[in-house]
Amino acid sequence: MDRSAPRLRRLLLASLALMATLSSAAAPFTALKDGERFRYRTGWGIFAHAGEVIIEAHRDTLEGRSIFRITTQISSRGVVRGLYTFDNRGELVIDEATGRILQAAESGRAGSKKQGTLTVFDYERGVARHTDEERPHRNREFTLPQGDPIDLISALIETREWRAQIGDRREALVYFGRDLYPIVLRADAKETVRTPSGLVETLRLVPSMEREEPRGVFRRGGEIKVWVSEREPRLPVQMQLKLNFGSALLTLVEHRVSPRGTSAAGTAAPAQAR
Numbered sequence: 001m002d003r004s005a006p007r008l009r010r011l012l013l014a015s016l017a018l019m020a021t022l023s024s025a026a027a028p029f030t031a032l033k034d035g036e037r038f039r040y041r042t043g044w045g046i047f048a049h050a051g052e053v054i055i056e057a058h059r060d061t062l063e064g065r066s067i068f069r070i071t072t073q074i075s076s077r078g079v080v081r082g083l084y085t086f087d088n089r090g091e092l093v094i095d096e097a098t099g100r101i102l103q104a105a106e107s108g109r110a111g112s113k114k115q116g117t118l119t120v121f122d123y124e125r126g127v128a129r130h131t132d133e134e135r136p137h138r139n140r141e142f143t144l145p146q147g148d149p150i151d152l153i154s155a156l157i158e159t160r161e162w163r164a165q166i167g168d169r170r171e172a173l174v175y176f177g178r179d180l181y182p183i184v185l186r187a188d189a190k191e192t193v194r195t196p197s198g199l200v201e202t203l204r205l206v207p208s209m210e211r212e213e214p215r216g217v218f219r220r221g222g223e224i225k226v227w228v229s230e231r232e233p234r235l236p237v238q239m240q241l242k243l244n245f246g247s248a249l250l251t252l253v254e255h256r257v258s259p260r261g262t263s264a265a266g267t268a269a270p271a272q273a274r
Contacts, residue, residue, distance in 0.1 A: 029068055029099040031157055032057035035258035038157070040239070040250040042077075050080040053250055055157070059096065066096040074108075086110050100148045101175060119178065121149070130178040140178060149175045160234035164203060166190065174207075176217070183207045183218075193227050195237050196253050202227040202237060217241065 034057065042051035054073045059066065069091055076086040088108035094101050104119040116133035121144065128149075132138040162170070164187035174181045188206045192199050205226050209218045217224065227238040239250040 027099050029094050029096045030161070031099075032068065032070060033257050034059040034068075037254070037256050037258070038236075038252060039254040041253050042074075043249040043251070044080065045246055047078065047080050049078045050248075051076045051086070062093065062102070067102065068092075068094045068096055070094060084111060088115060098148070104175060117178070119175070132178075138178065142179070145173065145180065149173045149180050157236050160228050160236060162187075164205070166203075172207075179215075181209060181215070181218070182211050184210050188225075190230070191227060193238055195251060200227075200237050201230045203230060217243070 032055075036057045038053075038055040040053040040055075041049055042053055044050035052073075052075050054071075056071050058069050058071075060069050061067065071092075072088075072090040074086065074088045074090075075081075076084055086109070088106060088110070090104070090106040092101055093103040100121070100123065102121055104117075106115060106117050108115045114134050117131065118133075119128055119130045121128045123144065126144050127141050128144055129141045130139060162168075166187050166189060168187040170185045172183055172185060174183050185205055185207045188204045191202055191204050193202050194200075205228065207224050209215070214222070223240075223242040225238075225240045225242075226236050228234055228236050233255075235252060235255055237252045241248045241250075
């Protein structure tokens with residue numbers, strides 16, 4: 001768990017950005033709705049409830065432009081928390097008009113280690129600046145290649161709008177931690193998966209690196225999968241992160257959209273996984 005938690009965090013932050021890129025470059029952000037919230041239970045190895053992941057989206061303004069703030073909160077739970085305390089909050093700032101990621105920040109604690117990073121994307125100069133408060137030796141500035149980077153969680157969630165057939169593929173430039181990865185998202189198979197709401201017919205999608213040597217979470221046999229329900233509202237009901245020393249399974253236990261101006265509690269609706 002000590003080595004896997006930061007990688008799971010990077011996976012989820014990256015996932016939030018891929019969704020917008022899959023729609024198309026420089027296209028309005030439609031991956032998540034204003035007031036939308038996903039809550040996932042995380043299993044790791046023999047621990048069925050090792051942690052919890054909450055993803056939320058809210059429309060806001062920044063310097064006169066309409067933006068979306070996508071937050072991801074990850075925490076260890078249960079027996080695992082007694083062994084290893086992990087709390088992390090990530091935030092992506094995405095320009096609504098273009099779908100471009102403007103900033104990616106995270107803060108928290110992994111065991112006794114603090115975490116705090118900020119990546120700012122400067123599209124006029126064509127560079128991104130990554131700053132790590134706790135590990136300044138990891139600070140870097142890197143060139144932005146052609147195409148707009150997005151994070152992987154957004155990409156995985158947005159697959160609910162992709163009416164894919166088995167074998168269909170889409171390409172995306174994904175932001176991961178402090179680097180960019182060109183990936184291919186492939187509609188792999190149809191499967192029935194068990195969720196808290198019962199058995200669900202899903203389409204399984206698998207992102208991978210094909211044009212470059214696998215790195216980051218994809219190296220050494222690392223693999224990501226997402227299962228999207230075939231029926232409306234076509235939610236990503238499961239995600240899996242497989243590493244060479246273990247596998248994390250995220251299962252959707254709650255989904256709701258809170259209209260602006262109303263409380264989430266007043267408009268809560270459980271995930272309709274049929």
